[in-house]
Amino acid sequence: RKEVEQDPGPFNVPEGATVAFNCTYSNSASQSFFWYRQDCRKEPKLLMSVYSSGNEDGRFTAQLNRASQYISLLIRDSKLSDSATYLCVVWVTSGTYKYIFGTGTRLKVLA
């Protein structure tokens, strides 16, 4: 079983739609959680951190459920420019310190 799992998609949605991505992690020593965005042939960039209380940044909302080891990302009012791969990332501190990436979820927003 992979340490961080995501539905690879692709998710094809029309402009203006709301779309949600889920991510599960298996390591209970995971300390911090993030969503990264990766555009085609580019390096990943931080979209937002995920806090236990949930957090929002404009059209993006992230949620964390530690009991279920589950993270989500909600995108409202999708734009064409939201088309990218969204990577769930977990910071693990058991033994060594490292960031573990999920497989990524591809999103394509259609005009």
Added chain:
Amino acid sequence: SAVISQKPSRDICQRGTSLTIQCQVDSQVTMMFWYRQQPGQSLTLIATANQGSEATYESGFVIDKFPISRPNLTFSTLTVSNMSPEDSSIYLCSVDARGSGANVLTFGAGSRLTVL
């Protein structure tokens, strides 16, 4: 956040040769990581580059194949040794650029390697 310069940005290499990728950061950082991203795949951690000591390798990666140097807190190199076509991939340097009490992973632009 930290600015990372990674080079080469791309290279085409012959089977059996070695290539060294350099990563320069504009500020001192404690943690530097090397990732590999194979075509159509997500990122896989190769190793953590430790300043002044041997790198910590993940399962499936060994020092003889991927020797890493970290002479100071702003610079690291990754060498891909005795390359085969299976090593064709994007190699990414990253740093944990902590700020405001939160850890943030920042990446270089990557080195796209093609092995013929």
